[in-house]
Amino acid sequence: xxxxxxxxxxxxxxxxxxxxxxxxxxxxxxxxxxxxxxxxxxxxxxxxxxxxxxxxxxxxxxxxxxxxxxxxxxxxxxxxxxxxxxxxxxxxxxxxxxxxxxxxxxxxxxxxxxxxxxxxxxxxxxxxxxxxxxxxxxxxxxxxxxxxxxxxxxxxxxxxxxxxxxxxxxxxxxxxxxxxxxxxxxxxxxxxxxxxxxxxxxxxxxxxxxxxxxxxxxxxxxxxxxxxxxxxxxxxxxxxxxxxxxxxxxxxxxxxxxxxxxxxxxxxxxxxxxxxxxxxxxxxxxxxxxxxxxxxxxxxxxxxxxxxxxxxxxxxxxxxxxxxxxxxxxxxxxxxxxxxxxxxxxxxxxxxxxxxxxxxxxxxxxxxxxxxxxxxxxxxxxxxxxxxxxxxxxxxxxxxxxxxxxxxxxxxxxxxxxxxxxxxxxxxxxxxxxxxxxxxxxxxxxxxxxxxxxxxxxx
Amino acid sequence: xxxxxxxxxxxxxxxxxxxxxxxxxxxxxxxxxxxxxxxxxxxxxxxxxxxxxxxxxxxxxxxxxxxxxxxxxxxxxxxxxxxxxxxxxxxxxxxxxxxxxxxxxxxxxxxxxxxxxxxxxxxxxxxxxxxxxxxxxxxxxxxxxxxxxxxxxxxxxxxxxxxxxxxxxxxxxxxxxxxxxxxxxxxxxxxxxxxxxxxxxxxxxxxxxxxxxxxxxxxxxxxxxxxxxxxxxxxxxxxxxxxxxxxxxxxxxxxxxxxxxxxxxxxxxxxxxxxxxxxxxxxxxxxxxxxxxxxxxxxxxxxxxxxxxxxxxxxxxxxxxxxxxxxxxxxxxxxxxxxxxxxxxxxxxxx
Numbered sequence: 001x002x003x004x005x006x007x008x009x010x011x012x013x014x015x016x017x018x019x020x021x022x023x024x025x026x027x028x029x030x031x032x033x034x035x036x037x038x039x040x041x042x043x044x045x046x047x048x049x050x051x052x053x054x055x056x057x058x059x060x061x062x063x064x065x066x067x068x069x070x071x072x073x074x075x076x077x078x079x080x081x082x083x084x085x086x087x088x089x090x091x092x093x094x095x096x097x098x099x100x101x102x103x104x105x106x107x108x109x110x111x112x113x114x115x116x117x118x119x120x121x122x123x124x125x126x127x128x129x130x131x132x133x134x135x136x137x138x139x140x141x142x143x144x145x146x147x148x149x150x151x152x153x154x155x156x157x158x159x160x161x162x163x164x165x166x167x168x169x170x171x172x173x174x175x176x177x178x179x180x181x182x183x184x185x186x187x188x189x190x191x192x193x194x195x196x197x198x199x200x201x202x203x204x205x206x207x208x209x210x211x212x213x214x215x216x217x218x219x220x221x222x223x224x225x226x227x228x229x230x231x232x233x234x235x236x237x238x239x240x241x242x243x244x245x246x247x248x249x250x251x252x253x254x255x256x257x258x259x260x261x262x263x264x265x266x267x268x269x270x271x272x273x274x275x276x277x278x279x280x281x282x283x284x285x286x287x288x289x290x291x292x293x294x295x296x297x298x299x300x301x302x303x304x305x306x307x308x309x310x311x312x313x314x315x316x317x318x319x320x321x322x323x324x325x326x327x328x329x330x331x332x333x334x335x336x337x338x339x340x341x342x343x344x345x346x347x348x349x350x351x352x353x354x355x356x357x358x359x360x361x362x363x364x365x366x367x368x369x370x371x372x373x374x375x376x377x378x379x380x381x382x383x384x385x386x387x388x389x390x391x392x393x394x395x396x397x398x399x400x401x402x403x404x405x406x407x408x409x410x411x412x413x414x415x416x417x418x419x420x421x422x423x424x425x426x427x428x429x430x431x432x433x434x435x436x437x438x439x440x441x442x443x444x445x446x447x448x449x450x451x452x453x454x455x456x457x458x459x
Numbered sequence: 460x461x462x463x464x465x466x467x468x469x470x471x472x473x474x475x476x477x478x479x480x481x482x483x484x485x486x487x488x489x490x491x492x493x494x495x496x497x498x499x500x501x502x503x504x505x506x507x508x509x510x511x512x513x514x515x516x517x518x519x520x521x522x523x524x525x526x527x528x529x530x531x532x533x534x535x536x537x538x539x540x541x542x543x544x545x546x547x548x549x550x551x552x553x554x555x556x557x558x559x560x561x562x563x564x565x566x567x568x569x570x571x572x573x574x575x576x577x578x579x580x581x582x583x584x585x586x587x588x589x590x591x592x593x594x595x596x597x598x599x600x601x602x603x604x605x606x607x608x609x610x611x612x613x614x615x616x617x618x619x620x621x622x623x624x625x626x627x628x629x630x631x632x633x634x635x636x637x638x639x640x641x642x643x644x645x646x647x648x649x650x651x652x653x654x655x656x657x658x659x660x661x662x663x664x665x666x667x668x669x670x671x672x673x674x675x676x677x678x679x680x681x682x683x684x685x686x687x688x689x690x691x692x693x694x695x696x697x698x699x700x701x702x703x704x705x706x707x708x709x710x711x712x713x714x715x716x717x718x719x720x721x722x723x724x725x726x727x728x729x730x731x732x733x734x735x736x737x738x739x740x741x742x743x744x745x746x747x748x749x750x751x752x753x754x755x756x757x758x759x760x761x762x763x764x765x766x767x768x769x770x771x772x773x774x775x776x777x778x779x780x781x782x783x784x785x786x787x788x789x790x791x792x793x794x795x796x797x798x799x800x801x802x803x804x805x806x807x808x809x810x
Contacts, residue, residue, distance in 0.1 A: 086531055087570065116539070
């Protein structure tokens with residue numbers, strides 16, 4: 001016969017609080033950033049799950065828990081498999097720059113003596129971004145965190161993705177937003193960037209903030225709110241620029257283009273007018289020598305930059321004639337307009353298709369092939385997504401489209417190294433993934449309507 | 460008595476949850492100790508270095524012993540970073556240094572982040588056993604443009620190396636390079652060379668048993684190319700002639716030259732011997748006057764040549780091109796037209 005054990009309520013609560021406090025203190029002592037990061041992720045997830053239906057909430061928490069758990073396991077494995085001959089392990093070679101240099105910068109700031117060579121490297125112009133200062137400051141607060149920084153970046157990336165998820169859900173509904181969320185959380189390359197100490201997680205966080213502010217410029221009901229949103233765009237744009245060159249351009253082109261597209265598409269007469277006016281303006285500008293000179297100068301400059309990337313270690317792809325690569329200065333000084341035109345078209349095409357599946361030379365690129373095919377599919381679905389999106393939510397679709405276009409063009413014309421291209425393509429993915437998901441939904445809906453006679457589907 | 464009574468107390472004394480917590484806390488002690496033993500920091504420290512006293516040399520290799528060394532650590536002697544950190548074991552490493560100036564140094568150990576240990580005044584570097592000195596080199600700065608050549612003037616201080624004593628006129632660049640054992644002059648397109656005399660401050664060092672006056676790791680010797688710090692940055696200076704820093708004196712001497720009359724007849728007053736070079740600053744002798752050729756046979760003759768030579772007075776001996784010169788010595792006369800060798804017949808005493 002069993003008998004219920006009566007445990008005094010007050011006592012139990014005290015014990016539970018004590019146990020939780022001890023565990024938390026123990027965990028915080030071991031890794032402050034882990035405790036802080038998991039707390040922020042939990043709070044952000046909770047905020048993002050507000051207003052979801054029961055079933056959707058279940059899906060959401062299942063997806064988020066799995067995403068966080070997998071990331072924690074990956075970071076734990078990194079820690080456990082570290083080579084004792086090195087101070088710490090990293091997912092990518094470039095991460096060491098941030099891990100080492102931010103500690104040196106922090107130490108210099110705090111007057112802790114460091115090696116003379118490290119003092120020189122601390123102020124090297126290569127790789128110098130505001131991101132260094134952020135990581136250095138975090139380590140002022142919590143101490144050396146070669147693994148904790150992975151968790152910090154995971155948190156930043158997840159917060160950015162969750163913000164975009166809420167934006168997409170409001171615009172395109174639960175199916176599209178959930179599909180986009182799953183893609184952004186589990187695409188292998190994005191998965192690893194999200195837990196890396198590279199600039200990508202911080203970039204996702206900032207671009208999400210900038211995009212929301214850009215949408216609010218149009219959507220906010222009051223003028224002062226619109227002004228605040230515009231200030232937010234400027235702030236995020238400057239922060240993005242300090243993180244990586246081209247941030248301001250992406251934000252400016254995305255926001256101005258997005259607002260212009262929204263306005264144009266609001267009335268049939270406007271976009272009909274634009275359809276005639278825009279090509280005419282482009283032609284008129286193209287005939288002006290001053291514009292031609294400026295465009296040529298910029299194209300030559302980015303082609304020169306591209307050739308520099310081709311010559312970096314690793315696998316690369318070419319966009320101009322091979323002779324230019326041996327004498328890169330020719331690109332800057334004497335590339336004719338025909339070659340410049342071919343370069344731009346080739347750059348955009350290669351942005352979409354590289355690395356070519358039959359030319360993958362390393363095991364890393366071969367391992368990337370499944371995701372590459374998925375990228376091809378996503379790219380093919382974008383036009384359908386844009387058309388469907390303009391019908392569902394013109395503002396957000398225009399913003400996503402213009403921001404993605406800016407991010408894509410800037411990367412396309414400067415890239416030349418395959419690894420860097422794959423990494424930088426993820427800068428456009430947070431914009432494009434929702435349009436692809438929407439395109440997929442639209443295609444499925446059309447298919448069902450046409451071939452199965454389904455008149456009405458609920459998504 | 461029940462183990463856990465109806466009020467949830469263990470043996471009627473202790474609340475069950477309190478007991479669990481107590482066991483947990485007690486369990487934490489060995490767990491904590493195990494964690495401490497496993498994760499506690501093992502601070503690295505240096506116990507000794509070898510050698511503790513060394514002569515200044517281009518390559519000084521320290522063997523450092525201590526505790527808890529790691530392969531990713533670094534070592535410096537004050538602000539001079541070792542060029543490598545050769546990890547042998549957790550208790551011994553080797554640290555090669557290049558060019559540590561004379562002085563007393565702390566040996567400092569760093570990990571990837573910061574300084575971890577300092578052994579104060581652990582290393583003393585003394586100057587080379589052979590003392591510091593000066594030497595004169597005649598040569599030319601190369602790879603210059605006109606504007607660059609104009610910046611190199613007499614009196615220019617070459618930081619840590621020496622001073623430009625005199626400069627000549629710029630001319631098209633020609634660098635002497637080795638081709639097997641011969642020297643070949645290779646032109647450098649669109650570049651100028653500037654003849655110059657440079658006073659080098661150098662350390663006498665032995666390299667494979669031979670003493671050299673060494674500047675920036677390169678002996679001051681013909682035809683070495685030494686990179687000198689100038690206002691143009693590191694500028695190549697090729698040595699064509701070397702002499703000691705004693706002052707030059709113009710001394711008239713008489714030389715009897717024997718040889719083929721047709722060759723002897725080409726010797727004229729005003730001829731200048733550039734020491735076998737084409738450098739105007741390398742002039743070592745100038746013909747003042749020449750007697751008529753005295754024919755000794757059909758194919759031989761002799762003349763007396765009065766020559767003003769650049770000599771250095773060292774320890775009661777005249778030095779010509781760094782070799783003793785006295786009556787009975789032979790000296791060469793080299794110009795673009797001829798090369799002969801003459802016997803010194805008259806020379807003023809060096810005292």
